[in-house]
Amino acid sequence: xxxxxxxxxxxxxxxxxxxxxxxxxxxxxxxxxxxxxxxxxxxxxxxxxxxxxxxxxxxxxxxxxxxxxxxxxxxxxxxxxxxxxxxxxxxxxxxxxxxxxxxxxxxxxxxxxxxxxxxxxxxxxxxxxxxxxxxxxxxxxxxxxxxxxxxxxxxxxxxxxxxxxxxxxxxxxxxxxxxxxxxxxxxxxxxxxxxxxxxxxxxxxxxxxxxxxxxxxxxxxxxxxxxxxxxxxxxxxxxxxxxxxxxxxxxxxxxxxxxxxxxxxxxxxxxxxxxxxxxxxxxxxxxxxxxxxxxxxxxxxxxxxxxxxxxxxxxxxxxxxxxxxxxxxxxxxxxxxxxxxxxxxxxxxxxxxxxxxxxxxxxxxxxxxxxxxxxxxxxxxxxxxxxxxxxxxxxxxxxxxxxxxxxxxxxxxxxxxxxxxxxxxxxxxxxxxxxxxxxxxxxxxxxxxxxxxxxxxxxxxxxxxxxxxxx
Amino acid sequence: xxxxxxxxxxxxxxxxxxxxxxxxxxxxxxxxxxxxxxxxxxxxxxxxxxxxxxxxxxxxxxxxxxxxxxxxxxxxxxxxxxxxxxxxxxxxxxxxxxxxxxxxxxxxxxxxxxxxxxxxxxxxxxxxxxxxxxxxxxxxxxxxxxxxxxxxxxxxxxxxxxxxxxxxxxxxxxxxxxxxx
Numbered sequence: 001x002x003x004x005x006x007x008x009x010x011x012x013x014x015x016x017x018x019x020x021x022x023x024x025x026x027x028x029x030x031x032x033x034x035x036x037x038x039x040x041x042x043x044x045x046x047x048x049x050x051x052x053x054x055x056x057x058x059x060x061x062x063x064x065x066x067x068x069x070x071x072x073x074x075x076x077x078x079x080x081x082x083x084x085x086x087x088x089x090x091x092x093x094x095x096x097x098x099x100x101x102x103x104x105x106x107x108x109x110x111x112x113x114x115x116x117x118x119x120x121x122x123x124x125x126x127x128x129x130x131x132x133x134x135x136x137x138x139x140x141x142x143x144x145x146x147x148x149x150x151x152x153x154x155x156x157x158x159x160x161x162x163x164x165x166x167x168x169x170x171x172x173x174x175x176x177x178x179x180x181x182x183x184x185x186x187x188x189x190x191x192x193x194x195x196x197x198x199x200x201x202x203x204x205x206x207x208x209x210x211x212x213x214x215x216x217x218x219x220x221x222x223x224x225x226x227x228x229x230x231x232x233x234x235x236x237x238x239x240x241x242x243x244x245x246x247x248x249x250x251x252x253x254x255x256x257x258x259x260x261x262x263x264x265x266x267x268x269x270x271x272x273x274x275x276x277x278x279x280x281x282x283x284x285x286x287x288x289x290x291x292x293x294x295x296x297x298x299x300x301x302x303x304x305x306x307x308x309x310x311x312x313x314x315x316x317x318x319x320x321x322x323x324x325x326x327x328x329x330x331x332x333x334x335x336x337x338x339x340x341x342x343x344x345x346x347x348x349x350x351x352x353x354x355x356x357x358x359x360x361x362x363x364x365x366x367x368x369x370x371x372x373x374x375x376x377x378x379x380x381x382x383x384x385x386x387x388x389x390x391x392x393x394x395x396x397x398x399x400x401x402x403x404x405x406x407x408x409x410x411x412x413x414x415x416x417x418x419x420x421x422x423x424x425x426x427x428x429x430x431x432x433x434x435x436x437x438x439x440x441x442x443x444x445x446x447x448x449x450x451x452x453x454x455x456x457x458x459x460x461x462x463x464x465x466x467x468x469x470x471x
Numbered sequence: 472x473x474x475x476x477x478x479x480x481x482x483x484x485x486x487x488x489x490x491x492x493x494x495x496x497x498x499x500x501x502x503x504x505x506x507x508x509x510x511x512x513x514x515x516x517x518x519x520x521x522x523x524x525x526x527x528x529x530x531x532x533x534x535x536x537x538x539x540x541x542x543x544x545x546x547x548x549x550x551x552x553x554x555x556x557x558x559x560x561x562x563x564x565x566x567x568x569x570x571x572x573x574x575x576x577x578x579x580x581x582x583x584x585x586x587x588x589x590x591x592x593x594x595x596x597x598x599x600x601x602x603x604x605x606x607x608x609x610x611x612x613x614x615x616x617x618x619x620x621x622x623x624x625x626x627x628x629x630x631x632x633x634x635x636x637x638x639x640x641x642x643x644x645x646x647x648x649x650x651x652x
Binding site for chain 1: 489490496508511513517518524526527528529530537547551552560561563567576584587588592594597598599604605614615
């Protein structure tokens with residue numbers, strides 16, 4: 001055999017890729033370090049974050065009860081702005097979720113192996129963000145107890161849903177998105193739940209992790225089917241995630257309203273969604289890698305790559321803004337032109353320029369390596385990205401609605417305290433769920449990270465121990 | 472002797488590296504064993520070929536799911552909006568495949584994903600509440616951590632404990648033990 005062995009010459013240092021897990025960590029180190037977050041004592045910072053989050057989540061319930069018992073009038077929605085913070089926050093939260101699916105599905109298909117360090121937490125973020133998003137359309141219909149009319153269930157008056165409406169498509173898109181994201185996340189969790197089961201010391205942990213790991217043994221005959229199913233789920237989630245925000249954008253684009261009635265919306269919404277989602281992933285993971293001691297798994301290379309994705313998607317968003325303005329002028333429609341002049345110079349101009357600064361100017365700073373490698377700056381910029389993306393939905397929804405064709409139909413919009421604290425409450429729900437996830441489930445995909453270190457490769461020198469096989 | 476044979480699940484050999492278990496699997500495959508498996512903490516690249524496994528059939532389940540989803544969406548919308556309770560919307564035809572496409576597309580993905588996941592569970596015979604190997608402390612301590620195992624079951628027609636021990640020791644296994652069923 002030895003005459004067939006090729007001894008590769010290592011490329012020069014500047015061309016070598018940085019390892020995905022630094023400091024040459026072993027398989028056992030990965031399980032020990034990730035499981036320690038779940039098995040160890042609850043750290044102080046967890047309580048510091050959890051108590052206010054849980055209180056805010058409780059407040060959300062109070063606000064929802066108030067809104068349901070009193071009516072949509074407790075919000076600032078009023079003629080002509082009938083979609084206010086409810087739909088802004090719905091689109092914003094859904095968009096946050098999209099980075100999780102991008103990381104778990106699209107980067108998997110593109111064989112971006114760095115995704116393994118961040119995909120579990122990003123997928124959890126997706127699921128919790130979609131939960132927060134789902135609250136809004138369910139509540140803003142006013143009579144929540146008739147939400148089941150959205151689904152094709154025979155109603156008392158025998159009328160079926162009207163399937164030409166993008167709002168109906170949205171019901172299918174968002175519910176499919178939630179279900180498939182949850183399945184994808186759970187399938188990825190099964191081998192890691194088996195890790196937790198085999199390490200468990202208490203009966204209750206052994207029972208629960210054992211139950212949810214479904215009797216996983218690590219059999220290669222199982223891995224073979226498992227990897228195929230995972231690949232197919234990635235292949236299905238990719239067109240799914242692109243369709244979800246496209247359909248969300250059609251809620252607007254199919255209408256006649258100036259500022260909404262544009263064909264650029266689907267790709268522009270998808271790029272914006274991924275942009276904001278990566279902002280949220282960075283916001284969450286930069287503190288977590290430090291607090292959980294995961295600097296060797298979520299390395300500077302990961303942060304660097306995510307900054308570059310943010311830069312790329314942010315540039316697409318900036319291009320879309322420019323193209324919108326150009327088309328508004330080029331269309332020759334006075335209403336379209338006015339809609340865009342009103343965005344930049346009307347009563348809500350502060351919202352438009354906040355959006356432009358946060359979404360167009362701020363991500364351009366990521367061209368500089370020194371900025372990408374300065375964690376505090378990256379963290380602040382990632383928050384600004386999400387502020388900007390919130391204002392993008394504000395600009396699209398409120399500024400377009402408040403002045404349409406007839407000046408006699410114009411108005412102004414102000415949110416109420418219920419709008420504001422309901423939104424804060426969704427943050428409480430999101431962080432409560434995310435913190436519980438950190439304490440009860442492995443936040444890094446243990447089995448996947450093990451698969452990308454050099455020792456995992458049977459043809460790599462580190463994978464071939466001295467006791468190893470035939471040669 | 473006969474009593475103890477009925478109690479045996481198989482022989483478990485532990486390996487320290489992926490290369491060792493991969494080469495051992497190639498040997499076991501070439502000897503023509505059929506009731507055997509490799510157990511690893513993560514999918515080892517090239518192991519399917521080393522074991523002589525064929526391409527997984529999960530894809531068929533996903534495909535069937537997807538086709539079912541698409542047809543469900545199209546037929547449901549056609550029947551609801553054009554047959555059972557026809558509604559004219561914007562003077563358009565009662566049923567148009569274009570307007571019906573987005574929900575059908577989502578159902579294609581939904582049912583396809585269910586097909587892939589449930590198909591995977593079916594082919595793997597999961598969930599299962601009990602497995603003889605999971606009673607072995609050494610196995611569970613390593614298989615999800617940092618060790619690799621090759622297991623030849625007693626049901627294999629070529630099962631012969633002495634020969635298998637020799638084969639697996641030659642392949643570089645540092646620890647071989649018999650696991651009870």
